[in-house]
Amino acid sequence: MKLLFGNLKFSKESVKTKFYLFYLLYFIVSALVVTAVKRQDFKTCEQSSFCKRNRAYADKLTANHSLISPYSVIQDSIIIKDGIISGDLINSENNLIFIFELHLLEIGAARIRINEKNPLKPRYDKAKDWALIQDPSYTLEYTLIPSKPDVTSLSFGKERKQAVSIYHSPFRVEFLVNDVPIITLNDRGFLNIEHLRKQDAPGLVDQSNSENDQVIEDENDLDKGLWKETFNGKEDSKPNGPESIGLDISFPGFSHVYGIPEHASSLSLKETRGGDDSYSDPYRLYNLDVFEYEVDNPMALYGSIPFMMAHRKGASAAVLWLNAAETWIDITKNKEDKHRLSSLLGFGKLTPTSTSTHWISESGVIDVFAFLGPTTSDIFYQYGLLTGFTALPQSFAIAYHQCRWNYLNQEDVAEVDESFDKYDIPYDVIWLDIEHTDGKKYFTWDTVKFPTPEKMQTNIGIKGRKMVTIVDPHIKIDDNYYIYKEAKDLDLFVKEPDGRIYDGWCWPGSSSWVDFTNPSAQEWLIKKFAFDQYKGSTEHLFTWNDMNEPSIFSGPEITMPKDLIHHGGWEHRNLHNLYGIAYHSATSKGLINRSNPPRRPFVLSRAFFAGSQRYGAIWTGDNFAKWDHLAIATPMLLTIGISGLPFSGADVGGFFGNPDTELLVRWYQAGAFQPFFRAHAHIDTKRREPWLFGDPYTGYIRDIIRERYALLPLWYTLFHEASTTGMPIIRPMFTVYPEDEETYAMDDQFFVGNSLLVKPIVNEGQTSTEVYFPGNEIFYDYFTLKKVQGSGKVQIEAPINKIPVFLRGGNIIPKRQRIRRSSAAMRTDPFTLLVALDKFGKATGSLYLDDGETYDYEKGHFIHLQFTFSKRKLISKSLSVLNNDENLYAQSISSVRVEKIIVLGLDLKPKHIFADCIDCSKNSKRELQFGLPTTNLANAVIIKGTDLLITEEWVIEFS
Known part of the structure; x- marks a missing residue:
């Protein structure tokens, strides 16, 4: 406990101090003692009044089939112009008018927005400013389809394969591809917009009573949470009253939906209202600090991406619910012959099993993007065009990171760094947590523990390594702390409703939070990362944004009160899920701007939203050293990846607790095949650097870390692909085999790219596992290079020193097999090509390289080989210009070669192998020496000493 409180300096306001100290003690002791999340700290839907009201509204419509949605298009209000369909809606229950716009987009998607036509005051709609890279362009390629008088239909796109139908009464929107419905809005009639009103306005219907409507006409009935709400003794004043929005979105014909991270749940999302293995609560999107989170749970965690994808044979579809307020999503699945509302009105079509969802947000406007595919790769690209593609990281960022809370001092850092070399284990980054600062004041150093931080960073930088320090958003209230004083003087802090600076409790004690939604605050933080501002920082230092949900120990649900005020007068409730991305954005830009010319940043964030992929990596938060947390990491990361944020990982070993050697080895094996590969541990855990466990375990960990480094060329190539196409880096089975229904709910194995099939071992004592190999394809054991015998579900041996990994036939992967201390030391190492032929004797692959640091690749200075x-x-x-005069990077590595080629699956062993360059001015054909493996491999050939340059085009012929 002394380690946690030794640097705290408390406020002179003794009463307040005692309260906060008690709360902080309670929080931290709970974190150290309890081995499961404290559910009572976090709301259920029943405790969230707007969720309860909207759920009750849905129940009422479902229970009474004679009820239909009260929203209808006002006659003759629809206007179609320049790719936008607009019109007015009327709610027949209260005669309020709403306006809708449906945008047909060039990216192969559509967007629908619904808002009050004449709101009492503006409703929040600025989530788009953070999530989208620009307002998407409208398509002018559309055709009006003749239809019934109460239906407006258009086909759009170059081939007119996409269509939308707007049903007027009741209002319903249906998106079709090739005349088949794939997404329907308000199919079940759950559209519900709680209009802004004055508190004394009569006739407000309380939807929480599903049998008899209760009318609220005075201030006496506030326990419904309409104008005031209390949770765990903390009051939310709710000055704007009820303002929630709800809408049902159906995926006809789709039995599986995915996405809406972050939850410790399965890849294929579960039902939340009935059905087998159903959750009782909806999935919740509300960025929260949930230590030791439970697995198999729809509770909200650290990040929120309101993106959902549906997939079936021959079709994929997705939606983005662009709202940053607290959001709940119910999921139900049905096997009815017709949708209920469609059947009732007599225009339904027979459909197979379908999935229906109900989206509920506390405030804002309805702003929904519908991505129409038709393939998953199409959707990834469409989503990337909308929200931005993954930022291409510096090459060190995808190597191995070593972290704990906390390395004690400079001597400790030096000893850890030297021990990696002593035990021949490569690593690239060492991290410092909150204890490196002067009293938890960020942008400072504890000068006793870290007296010469520049020297410390230079010493590891000489080896090509980097350092990361934590910079959290809570600012210690101390007028002698320059960061606090500047932010206070510039009026950059989040405010109480009465205008006072908010004072909450976090690691430094009394703290305030900069309002990063304020452009002035963004500009201010960006400047703080300059080398002359962040004293002790160098070009070797990068950044970790933790606690940015934001986490506030004294706040409701361990976060910021909803009625606090941000820039523009907006309440925190409107933009809660944006706080993390706003902080992440400014930090990332600060690291870019500190150098001239600019260099790529590395910033790890715990909180995230749609668009966070533009700023850096994220991780899955404070996991636990348990087997079930190792197991849940795979579906969590797959879900985050398909939701547009592929640079993610889970803390190797588990943050809380002490893993035994078996669990730790298995976690390293799994982590080596995750995009972000970091070991991390809590301050009260035992030290667990890889060499502390002795052989054979240290050897097992060393081997798998080295394998990660050998595969860095493949990982970097996949990051480049993600940065240009939006494809996730690790991929669910269904994205690689979209026609194989066996893979649709599979989340215990995955692909790295399209080439490596990985099945982590996640059970204690397990030495074999069942791996699913889709039929009619060839797979090779990645480590032994032997062909897998059989297809479908095959039992595979998995001793403690091996993770099952298989190379898919038809793929060529690049490797670098020199053993080095860091990725920087591999810059000019030669390559090995591993060629795995399919049953047709074919294979393809690629290699992308650039300097791994700067933005020169944007000027054409890179190598991309096919x-x-x-x-x-x-x-x-070459897919790039290799001319040395036009490609300075190619010039810098002109001597780098392919030294070895391994070909698996040749139908006939060659008698001769010849190499020649393409478009050579002179005859350079030469014969290569080759050998056959001593082990019993399937028609494998190994060519060594090829001396083929990667900056030249060449051909090798097997005769």
Whole structure:
């Protein structure tokens, strides 16, 4: 406990101090003692009044089939112009008018917005300013389809394969691809917009009573949470009253939906209202600090991406619910012959099993993007065009990171750094947590523990390594602390409703929070990362944004009160899920701007939202050293990846607790095949650096870390692909095999790219596992290179020193097999090409390289090679300009070569192998020496000493 409180300096306001100290003690002792999340700290839907009201509204419509949605299009109000369909809606229950706009977008998607036509005051709609890279362009390629008088239909897109139908009464929107419905809005009639009103306005219907409407006409009935709400003794004043929005979104014909991270749940989302293995609460999106979170739970965690994808044979579809307020999503699945509302009105079509969802947000406007695919890769690209693609990181960022709370001092850092070299284990980054600061004051150093931080960073930088320090958003209230004083003088802090600076409790004690939604606050924080501002920082130092949900120990649900005020007068309730991305954005830009010319940043964030992929990596938060937390990491990361944020990982070993050697080895094996690969541990855990466990365990960990480094060329190539196409880096089985229904709910194995099939071992004592190999394809054991015998579900041996990994036939992967201390030391190492042929004797692959630091690749200074094997020829062709005068990077590595090629699955062993360059001015054809493996491999050939340059195009012929 002394370690946690030794640096705290408390306020002179003794009463307040005692309260906060008690709360902080209670919180931290609970964190150290309890081995499961404290559910009572976090709301259920029943305790969230707007969720309860909207759920009750849905129940009422479902229970009474004679009730239909009261929203209808006002006759003759629809206007179609320049890719926008607009019109007015009327709610027949209160005669309020709303306006809707449906935008047909060039990216192959559509957008619908619904708002009050004449609101009492503006409703919040600025989530788009953070999530979207620009307002999407409208398509002018559409055709009006003749239809019934009460239906407006258009086809759009170049081939007119996409269509939308707007049903006027009741209001319903249906999106179709090739005349087949794939997304329907308000199919069940759950559209519900609680209009802004004055508190004394009569006739407000309380939807929480599903049998008899209760009318609220005075201030006496406030326990419904309409104008004031209390949770765990903390009051939310709710000055604007009820303002929630709700809408049902159906995916006809789709039995599986995915996405809406972050939850410790399965990849294929579960039902939340009935059905087998159903949750009792909806999935919740509300960024929260939930230590030791439970697995298999729809509770909200650290990040929120309101994106959901549906997939079936022949079709994929997705939606983005662009809202940053607290949001709940119910999921139900049905096997009815017709949708209930469609059947009732007589225009339904027969459909197979469908999935229906109900989206409920506390405030804001309805702003929904519908992505129409038709494939998952189309959706990833469409989503990337809308919210931005993953920022291409510096190359060190995808290597191995070593972290704990906390390395004690400079001597400790030096000893850890030297021990990695002593035990021949590569690593790239060492991290410092909150104890490196002067009293939890960020942008400072504890000068006793870290007297010469620049020297410390330079010493590891000489080896090509980097350091990361934590910079959290809570600012210690101390007028002698320059960060606090500047932010206070510039009026940058989040305010109480009465205008006072908010004072909450976090690691430094009494703290305030900068309002990063304020452009002035963004500009201010960006400047703080300059080398002359962040004293002790160097070009080797990068940043970790933790606690940015934001986490506030004294706040409701351990976060910020909803009635606090942000820039523009907006309440925190409107933009809660944006706070983390706003902080992440400014930090990332600060690291870019500190150098001239600018260099790529590395910033790890715990909180995230749609668009966070533009700023850096995230991790899954404070997990536990338990087998079930190791197991849940895979579906969590797959879900985050398909939701547009592929640079993610889970803390290796588990943050809380002390893993035994078996669990730790298995976690390293799984972590080595995750995009972000970091070991991390709580301050009260035992030290667990890889060499502390002795052989054979240290050897097992060393081997898998080295394997990560050998595969860095593949990982970097996949990051480049993600940065240009939106494809996730680790991929669910269904994205690689979209027609194989067996894979649709599979989340215990996955692909790295399209080439490596990985099945982590996640059970104690397990030495074999069942791996699913889709039929009619060839797979090779990645480590032994032996062909897998059989297809479908195959039992595979998995001793403690091996994770099952398989190379898919038809793929070529690049590797670097020199053993180095860091990725920087590999810059000019030669390559090995591992060629795995499919049953047709073909394979393809690629290699992307640049300097791994700067933005020179945007000027064409990179290498991008395409490898193909067909008709017994291996060809390397360039997808980039290799002319040394136009490509300075190619010039810098002109001597780098491919030193080894391994070909698996040749139908006939070659007698001769010849190499030649393409478009050479002179005859350079030469014969290569090759050998056959001593082990019993399936028609494998190994070519060594090829001396083929990666900056030249060449062909190898097997005869």
